[in-house]
Every structure is written in C-alpha cells, then in structure tokens.
Amino acid sequence: MRRAQVYRWQIPMDAGVVLRERRLKTRDGLFVHLQQGEKQGWGEVSPLPGFSLESLDDAQAALLSWVNAWRDGASPVLPDVPSAAFGISCALTELDGTLPEAADYRAAPLCSGDPDELFAALAAMPGEKVAKVKVGLYEAVRDGMVVNLLLEAIPDLRLRLDANRAWTPLKAQQFAKYVNPVYRDRIAFMEEPCKTRDDSRAFAQETGIAIAWDESLREADFEFIAEPGVSAVVIKPTLTGSLDKVREQVAAAHALGLTAVISSSIESSLGLTQLARIAAWLTPNTIPGLDTLNLMQAQLVRRWPDNTLPLVDVEGLEPLL
Numbered sequence: 001m002r003r004a005q006v007y008r009w010q011i012p013m014d015a016g017v018v019l020r021e022r023r024l025k026t027r028d029g030l031f032v033h034l035q036q037g038e039k040q041g042w043g044e045v046s047p048l049p050g051f052s053l054e055s056l057d058d059a060q061a062a063l064l065s066w067v068n069a070w071r072d073g074a075s076p077v078l079p080d081v082p083s084a085a086f087g088i089s090c091a092l093t094e095l096d097g098t099l100p101e102a103a104d105y106r107a108a109p110l111c112s113g114d115p116d117e118l119f120a121a122l123a124a125m126p127g128e129k130v131a132k133v134k135v136g137l138y139e140a141v142r143d144g145m146v147v148n149l150l151l152e153a154i155p156d157l158r159l160r161l162d163a164n165r166a167w168t169p170l171k172a173q174q175f176a177k178y179v180n181p182v183y184r185d186r187i188a189f190m191e192e193p194c195k196t197r198d199d200s201r202a203f204a205q206e207t208g209i210a211i212a213w214d215e216s217l218r219e220a221d222f223e224f225i226a227e228p229g230v231s232a233v234v235i236k237p238t239l240t241g242s243l244d245k246v247r248e249q250v251a252a253a254h255a256l257g258l259t260a261v262i263s264s265s266i267e268s269s270l271g272l273t274q275l276a277r278i279a280a281w282l283t284p285n286t287i288p289g290l291d292t293l294n295l296m297q298a299q300l301v302r303r304w305p306d307n308t309l310p311l312v313d314v315e316g317l318e319p320l321l
Contacts, residue, residue: 003035004071006063007317011268012297018137020050020164027266027296028056030063031317034070034091041094042301043087044238044271051265052083052239059084064320082218082241089243090274099243103276104284105305107291108132108160111150118150122157130158130188130287135175136166144178151183160261160289161190162234165215169199176207184208189232189259192216204229212261217249224252232259234289237275239265250282263289269299269307 010028017024029046045059054062062079066088069076078085093099108130109121122129133150135143151157167175172193179187189212194200197216204211205228212232216222218239233253237246246262253260262279264272272290279288293304299311 001037002071002073004067004321005033006060006067006320007031007033007314008060008320009268009300009312009317011300014295014297017266017295019048022050024049024266027268029268029271030056030060030087030320031270031301032063032067032087032091034067034095036095039095039097041091041096042270042274043089043091043094044267044274045083045087046238046265046267046271047083048238048265051236054081054083060320063088067321078242083238085242086237086240086246087271093243099274099277100281101277102280103273104280104288105276106287108287108289110134110291118154118157122154128158128287129154129156130160132160132162132289132291134164135161135190136163136193140167140171140175141178144175147175147187148179148183151186152180158186158188160188160212161193162214163190163193165192165195165200167194169194169202172199172203173206176203176209179209181208191234201227201229212259214263224249224256224258226256226258230258232261234261234263236263236265237278238267238271243278246278247282259286261286261289264292266292266295268296268301269293269304269309269311270302272304273302 008030010026012026013024032043034041045063047054047059059081062081062084066076066079111118111131111133118131187209189210191212191214192200193203200211210231212234214234235249240246250260260283262275262283275290299309303311
C-alpha cells in the first residue's frame with residue numbers, strides 16, 4: 001500500500017542574505033514523504049527565488065499532481081518543473097534504496113574576506129584546503145584585493161570564486177589586476193565572471209584564471225565541450241531537475257576531464273544532507289559546495305552533523321495532504 005504526504009515549511013534567514021539584489025528574509029519550500037510497505041523516502045522541493053524559473057506555487061501544483069497519481073498506484077512521469085523533479089526523484093531513490101547512505105559532509109567554507117575566520121574554518125578541514133568567496137557584490141577592485149590577501153595569507157589555500165555574471169569585461173579586468181599572477185593558479189575556478197559566456201572565455205584567456213560554468217548549464221544552447229580556460233562545472237540539482245539529469249551532467253563533465261561540483265541552492269538541512277550523499281556518490285573526489293546552512297536559523301527533520309542550529313521535526317511542519 002502506498003502512502004504519501006506533502007509538507008510546506010518556512011525558515012527565517014539571517015538578515016544579511018541577499019540574492020541578486022533581493023533580500024531573502026525566509027527560505028520557503030516543500031517536503032514530499034513517500035511510503036510503500038516498510039520503506040520510505042523523503043525529498044525536498046524548494047525553488048530558489050531569483051534563480052529557479054518556477055515559483056513555489058508552480059512547484060507545489062506539480063508536486064501534488066504527481067503525488068496524487070503515485071498514491072493511486074500509477075507510475076507518473078516526473079514533472080518538467082526542475083525543483084519538483086529533483087525532490088521527487090530523491091524520495092523515490094530513498095524509497096528503493098538506490099541513493100547511497102554514505103555522505104560527503106565536507107563543505108568549502110564561504111568566506112567573507114577575513115583571513116582569521118578562514119584560518120579557523122580550514123584548521124578543521126581534513127585534506128585539501130578549499131574555500132569559496134562571493135565576488136561581484138562590491139567593487140571589483142575590493143574583491144581583487146580580498147582574494148589576493150587570502151591567497152597570500154594561506155599558502156596552501158585553493159579558492160573557488162563565484163561572480164554570478166556580475167561583471168562587464170572592464171570590471172573583470174579591474175579584479176584581475178589586483179590578484180598577483182603568482183597566485184592565480186590557486187584559484188580553482190571562478191564561476192561565470194561576466195554577463196556573457198564569450199566575455200567569460202576571454203577573461204580566462206587574458207588572465208590565466210580558470211572559469212567554471214554554472215548558470216550556462218541550464219540554458220538551452222549549452223553544450224558540454226572541452227574549452228581552454230574552463231576547468232569545472234557547478235551543478236545545482238534543485239535548479240537542474242531529476243537525479244538522472246544530474247548524473248548525466250556529472251558524467252558529461254567527467255568525460256571531458258572537467259571537475260563537477262555539487263552545489264547548494266540554499267536547501268534546508270534535509271536537502272543538504274541529501275546533496276552530501278549525492279556528492280559522495282557521483283563526485284567522490286571533489287569537495288561539494290554546501291556551506292549554506294548557517295544562513296538559516298533552524299534545521300528541518302534531519303540534522304547536519306555537528307551543527308548546533310535548533311531542529312524542527314515533522315510535527316512542526318504544515319501538512320498539505
């Protein structure tokens with residue numbers, strides 16, 4: 001016998017979380033819980049405002065339609081709404097046991113630019129020292145000086161930078177001017193520095209700073225091809241779609257010798273623990289980009305190991321079915 005429940009939830013965010021010039025006061029989403037006999041599976045459906053094409057209401061409608069059909073015994077196809085397809089596919093793989101339990105709870109820490117804070121975070125990190133810095137939110141010159149300071153202060157550090165297509169070619173060059181050429185090969189990659197792919201490619205060629213594709217992966221004309229200066233792809237499953245599609249993208253990247261990084265779209269603790277399992281499964285040698293839980297004020301249903309935020313259990317969620 002099949003049983004299913006959908007829950008809606010909301011988590012207050014830290015005051016300083018800004019996405020594409022929009023302050024995110026709460027993180028809102030849905031959980032789907034499937035049960036069949038003694039087996040059960042959970043999935044998170046939480047489109048990210050400003051990044052997902054679908055709204056939460058769109059995702060909820062697609063999820064409820066799929067769940068009602070599944071509960072009635074059908075084998076409905078996954079919705080074409082990415083966040084719903086991803087959450088449902090996670091629940092199904094937990095239900096059938098194909099999502100491995102082993103997880104990679106390492107996370108490249110998000111750095112605000114304070115080397116002392118970063119020293120403390122990296123001291124607890126086994127193996128490779130990797131951190132992430134958001135650039136493009138302030139002046140490009142300031143970003144270049146911060147990145148240079150971090151690379152100079154921590155000789156074994158590798159940085160991942162994320163610009164979210166914020167810069168014109170001129171701004172990107174202003175950034176690079178303040179990063180010592182000796183340090184540039186310790187920038188593992190910069191995600192999409194410029195507003196267009198061609199400008200980002202030119203930035204990589206002119207500066208020797210490797211780039212990664214992120215937003216481009218979700219555009220209709222994107223192709224997986226080996227290109228000079230491109231070292232990685234950043235895959236955000238909530239924005240991508242089903243787990244099968246995530247696996248296809250990882251395989252395509254690896255076939256070209258590119259690094260594939262599983263990355264957060266600011267999911268809840270439940271979603272993040274699943275992303276940690278997906279990372280251990282599909283990208284076992286790469287630290288995932290999952291250091292977003294402390295942007296929130298609570299955890300939901302499942303804890304991230306050693307995190308001290310309070311946990312809201314199932315009874316604290318709003319059931320929709």
